[in-house]
Amino acid sequence: MVTPYKHEPFTDFTIDENRKALEAELKKAEENFGKEYPLIIGGERITTEEKIVSYNPANKSEVIGYVSKANQDLAEKAMKVADETFEWWRKTNPEMRADILFRAAAIVRRRKHEFTAHLVKEGGKPWKEADADTAEAIDFMEYYGRQMLDMKNGVEVNSREVENNRLHYIPLGVGITISPWNFLFAIMAGTTVAPMVAGNTVLLKPASTTPIIAYKLMEVLEEAGMPAGVVNFVPGSGSEVGDYLVDHPRTRFINFTGSREVGTRIYERAAVVQPGQKWLKRSIIEMGGKDTIIVDDNSDLELAADAITYSAFGFSGQKCSACSRVVAHEAIYDDLLARVVEKTKEVNVQDPTRHDTYMGPVIDEAAYNKILDYIEVGKQEGKLMAGGTGDKSQGWFVHPTVFADLAPDSRIMQEEIFGPVVGFTKAKDFDEAIEIANNTEYGLTGAVITNNREHIEQAREDFHVGNLYFNRGCTAAIVGYHPFGGFNMSGTDSKAGGPDYLSHLMQPKTTSEML
């Protein structure tokens, strides 16, 4: 009997015991620095000459580890193994597959601080963010296991007197999971275990900046009883291994989360029917955001300022859900801006190994340079109110930055920066605020801070985003509570952590028997 789903609680690090536990795991994580990690294909560990090097973004001189790098030959080998494994894995009992996830979740829960410490080091996440990432990985396993149990008997369809009709779900085939570095554990794990529990086999290609956490997930799944060949670990270059697997005629589906640039490229390539290909590939493509918080004239400004500060600067703004645009009613614009600037100046930026860190580094040099370039653009387009500088002496640190008085169509208000930069613009009334909020090519998250019931209902209808929140920030969706995914150029809106998610990874089959 499976207990009802509830999300994994976050750790309270003000409790001495919890703080000491994480500190001990951070020390242990440092002892493991510099280790080598192989590929895993059909359970076989394969070491290659060429390596991906994973660095600590808060301390450039620290190498977290060296990960073997797949080439096209190894990708082909992994495809063959996954294809063969699918032939029997697709017929396995869904309960057995769900049990693997429940066991895997329990293993991670028992070693929670070990994983969280690893995320602090490999992802540069402050404790709170790293703990939430671990909790979300657990949630995905618990939630998708239960979803599979709910879906295993299909759904009721009508039958007539002379026939017996059924609709049930069958898996698709071999899927390619391509994951981002920002939710290095949760999204990587969720987009791997969902297809697996649905009866598919998977080739997992994690982000090259954060591959080691994916190896650790593989170890957990193996310990939980996942047979060899079901999930195969093939880290490698996006343009080499990624393109090869996306184009492969035996690829049945692609489960991608990442940037708009790479997502649209994959979507286009996957649409091309290759010689020998017998199906139309399914593409689940979740991409970026340019997420807005609207602040109404009749609203709690302190709540608004807190929500903006956390949504803009939590994990250095490196969330697809991060608030990068504020649209404020002109009557409260100056007051709100002053509050946010004051709070921004209080944000500390330091090594996330320290327990009191609010904001750590950005992920790497390319991200650092891109964000600082945008800051220069912002200085031309608006008024710099806070931040505006970086420090790369030790790691890739960018100070939380606020720009005021931007035009809604300025680059800072339109393009995904993926860093700790937020822009403010003014609206004369709520109608105009909604119009500005919708005026991007994305449609992922948004929030409205208001005490006006009519405006809540208006936004519910007209604010065109996949995840809309009222009187809170626009980040921190919880699996099973806030199914997550966006509209327009934010992606295919598959709603990760929601009741429809597994249906994207299976196909419904109707059978009708004459009586």
Ligand SMILES: NC(=O)c1ccc[n+]([C@@H]2O[C@H](COP(=O)([O-])OP(=O)(O)OC[C@H]3O[C@@H](n4cnc5c(N)ncnc54)[C@H](O)[C@@H]3O)[C@@H](O)[C@H]2O)c1
């Ligand atoms: N919508 C969501 O749920 C969601 C969640 C997290 C992150 N994101 C988005 O992800 C982006 C940040 O992540 P990122 O920098 O890792 O994104 P990215 O697009 O650079 O990389 C994502 C993955 O794609 C791989 N890749 C790169 N080129 C490829 C190719 N040609 N073929 C196949 N794979 C290829 C990368 O190696 C990585 O594993 C942001 O835009 C953010 O908004 C979206």
Ligand SMILES: N[C@@H](CCC=O)C(=O)O
């Ligand atoms: N699901 C996360 C965002 C994932 C993208 O980076 C949130 O709701 O903040």
